Amino acid sequence: MNRRHARRQGMIALALTGAMIALAGCAPEPDVQPTPTPTDSAVVPYDGPVVFVGDELESFLLTPAEVAEAIPEATGVMNASAVLEQVSDGGGTAAVPAICDALFAEQSLGSVGARVTRWMTPSDPEYGQGRVEVLQFADEQQARDRMDQLLQAAADCGQFTKEAPVTFDAEILDEVDGVRAFAGTLLDIDGGYDWRVFQAYAAVGNVVVMLNQPFTGDRTYDAQAAASLLQQRAGDARDALVADLTENPPVPEEQPVTDAAQPWSEWAIGVDGVGPVLLGDAVDVAVAAAGGTATPPTFDRGPWIVENPEATASMLIQQAEDAETVWYVTVGTRRGESAETPQDGAALPALGDVRVGMPVSEAFAALPGGTIVDVASSGEDYYAVTTREGRLFRFDTEGDAADGTAIIIGITVEDATQRASLRFG
Incomplete structure (x- = not known):
């Protein structure tokens, strides 16, 4: 009533x-009953690609105690570093079988980001240090391809030949919830030099983690324990990322609107390209969209170089390795791919407020969480940031990119998912 x-x-x-x-x-x-209120719908767990970016890579790193567990002689474990040093000088004599060269490859080649931690091994004065590299690839497939190669090498290369007989004694773990791992000791001691290294790997999503400890003399490491440690940490990192993306679903970046009729200086660099010059377009279409004066590649599959009408700035348009479409576009220059045109940053497109001619610290501030790369063989220095969708922004510098005062000489946007896998044999 x-x-x-x-x-x-x-x-x-x-x-x-x-x-x-x-x-x-x-x-x-x-007896008046309260009016029921609508309840929130159940949270739907994130089930998209497991793609780590930037500082999220640090969740894979080991604590000092864990490093000591895997490498008992390790001391002075350093904090995570966003500086990746590459040699990129090719290899020596080819291995037989060819896949065994995967064990000698510089694993960071092809990656788009990294976090590195190092430690000292005073008991081994010849090498004196080891490291863990957490390597970010553009997408899950690239990391999967790399780990496939490494696991094939671990399975097939117990004994093989390079300059001389080589052995790799490996422990390969069962896959656990999509996380694969193995570890082993490589001995290459009969080819005129003595190379001994303990390696451990784990992979999940778009990440491959590598533990690397060179040593001299007769040493043994617990491969099963080291592989298990990396596998467990990788699984924890994956679970934490999924939880975070469930709570904060990723939102893809959008390409800034650009009026193609405006001069280059008014064009925007974004996730899809530079102004009307778009990644994935046919190369001839992109070159025409750039306007200016175009110079065709001077070597097979090299970049087109387009100069603006005033001949004060240039743009590089690079085709993909296995297609006739645009892989990346650079405004300004990259070392080894430069035109004779002097680069006037004010005449070039910008990425937000960041332009060629500015100190790289401006890029650090605008796009934090990236990786500084120093390539010894080519002298390249650059700062790179990659989106969850595999779009890479690269800021080449004149001088050491780790020095925030180094000047930006080129800005690149790349569809890094188009990078080819390493080839052996």
């Missing part, structure tokens, strides 16, 4: 007798 109805019954009772008024006054209060 609702309240209005109760009052109406009370008035009828008043017209009859006082006793009825008393009865009405003593009527029980109605």
Whole structure:
């Protein structure tokens, strides 16, 4: 019985007798149930690609105690570094079988980002240090391809030949929830030099983790324990990322709007390209869209170089390795791919407020969480940041990119998912 109805019954009772008024006054209060409120729908767990970017890579790194567990002689474990040093000088004599060269390859080649931690091994004065590299690839497939190669080498290369006989004694773990891992000791000691190294690997999503410890003399390491350690840490990192992306679903970046009729200086560099020059377009279409004066490649599959009408700035348009479409576009220059045109940063497109001619610290601030790469063989120095969708922004510098005052000489946007896998044999 609702309240209005109760009052109406009370008035009828008043017209009859006082006793009825008393009865009405003593009527029980109605049993009013609260109106149910809509409940939030159940949270749907993130089930997209497992792609780590930037500082998320640090979740794979080992603590000093864990490093000491894997490498008992390790001391002075350093903090995570976003500086990746590469040699990139090719290899020596080819291995037989060819896949065994995967064990000698510089694993960071082809990666788009990294976090590195190092430690000292004072008991081994010849080498004196080891490291863990957490390597970010553009997508899951690239990391999967690299780990496929490494696991094939671990399985097939117990004994093989390079300059001389080589052995690799490996422990390959069962895959656990998509995380693969193995570890082993490589001995290449009969080819005129003595190379001994303990290696451990784990991979999940777009990440491959490598532990590397060179040594001299007769040493043994617990391959099963080291591989298990990396596998467990990788699984934890994957779970934490999925939880974070469930709570904060990723939102792809959008390409800034550009008026192609405007001069280059008004064009924007974004995830899809530079102004109307778009990644994935046919190369001839992109070259035409750039305008200016175009110079075709001077070597097979080299870049087109386009100069602006004033001949004060240039743009490089690079085709993919196995297609006739645009892989990356550079405004300004990259070492080894430069035109004779002097680069006027004010005449070139910009990435937000960052232009050629500015100190690289401007890129650090605008796009934090990237990786500084120093390539010894070519002298290249650059800062790179990659989106979760595999779009890489690269800022080449004149001088050491780790020095924030180094000047940007070129800005590149690349579809890094188009990078080819390493080839052996």
